[in-house]
Amino acid sequence: MNAIPQVASHPVEASSARPVLLEVRNLGKRFGGLQAVTDVSLELRGGIVTTLIGPNGAGKTTLFNLITGHLTPSSGDVLYEGRSIAGKQPWEIARQGVGRTFQDLHLFSRMTVEENILTAMEKSAWLWQPGGRSARRRRSEKVAEIMAATHLSGLAHARAIDLAYAERKFLSVARLIASDAKIWLLDEPASGLDPRSYDRFVALLRSQVAGGVTVCIIEHNLDVVVNVSDRVAFLDQGKLLAQGTPREVLDDPRLASIYFGETA
Ligand SMILES: Nc1ncnc2c1ncn2[C@@H]1O[C@H](COP(=O)(O)OP(=O)(O)OP(=O)(O)O)[C@@H](O)[C@H]1O
Structure with missing residues (x-):
């Protein structure tokens, strides 16, 4: 008690x-x-x-x-x-x-922070990145906003595997935000x-x-x-x-x- x-x-x-x-x-x-x-x-x-x-x-x-x-x-x-x-x-x-995080975080460990966030965004944001220049700009602005909100700005090009534990946890939340x-x-x-x-x-x-x-x-x-x-x-x-x-x-x-x- x-x-x-x-x-x-x-x-x-x-x-x-x-x-x-x-x-x-x-x-x-x-x-x-x-x-x-x-x-x-x-x-x-x-x-x-x-x-x-x-x-x-x-x-x-x-x-x-x-x-x-x-x-x-x-x-x-x-x-x-x-x-x-x-x-x-x-x-x-x-x-x-319906988004979810896991105790073991389920990140793409060899991808960068930015790539981890992009892969959680709408399917058109996956690897081939179609949609022209304005769509690309919108996506990169959204990734920048999400990284700022999750205290990951400056780590855009760091691989998930190289992040500190708290940063990895924030990245798992960043992916949820990106998924809408x-x-x-x-x-x-x-x-x-x-x-x-x-x-x-x-x-x-x-x-x-x-x-x-x-x-x-x-x-x-x-x-x-x-x-x-x-x-x-x-x-x-x-x-x-x-x-x-x-x-x-x-x-x-x-x-x-x-x-x-x-x-x-
Ligand atoms: N895939 C599975 N096969 C067989 N039994 C399982 C399986 N998953 C969970 N269990 C059993 O179901 C019960 C509930 O487990 P669960 O993991 O949902 O509890 P929990 O409340 O999340 O526990 P904890 O707080 O320890 O994580 C436990 O007795 C567990 O051993």
């Missing part, structure tokens, strides 16, 4: 009044004899940050994989902008506007960041959310949960046990004892 940080009142009010962008409906996933996700229903509302928390093995990553098409649900559905995306290929779901994804699923985006990079990350996230991006985060660090979340969903053993404001969820002693593995 002591390890739960003080929950500050959060500026985003009435998040339940915002439109639902993505809906997880009675979702289930079985791996052989293991029911990893059981009848989970969850709404991700536009322009807010929803954070998934829960002990190891709770099913958070599996839920992300079900949403992004990296796994096929055993039951239930995922609706994005009101249409089912369950069972579609990851690239189809990504192209519709409407919803971002971020797997522990703040882990391993030094304090300055962490502050920069929170400021970047806030500015993107203020600009209309919808975010869902998997996070273990409760300070980060309190700092960035409008809504929190608590999973345990594949089941959604609670959802609400950070205060409602983190102040619940029953959830705290599950989270910290204490006997009730």
Whole structure:
């Protein structure tokens, strides 16, 4: 209980009044004899940050994989902008506007920062770069803006493999911005960041959310949960046990004892 940080009142009010962008409906996933996700229903509302928390093995990553098409649900559905995306290929779901980062970042390690960002942009920006001079200028202006927003200006020609860890994390977010994804699923985006990079990350996230991006985060660090979340969903053993404001969820002693593995 002591390890739960003080929950500050959060500026985003009435998040339940915002439109639902993505809906997880009675979702289930079985791996052989293991029911990893059981009848989970969850709404991700536009322009807010929803954070998934829960002990190891709770099913958070599996839920992300079900949403992004990296796994096929055993039951239930995922609706994005009101249409089912369950069972579609990851690239189809990504192209519709559901973007994702991974713990291992999934960058093109031998490509430069600029190339990594360009490859995340619309398909016409890929390698052959068609569209004439004005399209090329627009693209390079957009890449420059994204690099400025993600503190990567000056590193345009550095290869991803040669970047510091925090820079690689920012590059993974830069690729999301470049993709114009409407919803971002971020797997522990703040882990391993030094304090300055962490502050920069929170400021970047806030500015993107203020600009209309919808975010869902998997996070273990409760300070980060309190700092960035409008809504929190608590999973345990594949089941959604609670959802609400950070205060409602983190102040619940029953959830705290599950989270910290204490006997009730
Ligand atoms: N591909 C798979 N095959 C079999 N079992 C799996 C697979 N992926 C996940 N699991 C199991 O499903 C359960 C949920 O795992 P998951 O990775 O979704 O939990 P998590 O909440 O993300 O955990 P953590 O916080 O430790 O990353 C675990 O028991 C895990 O071992």
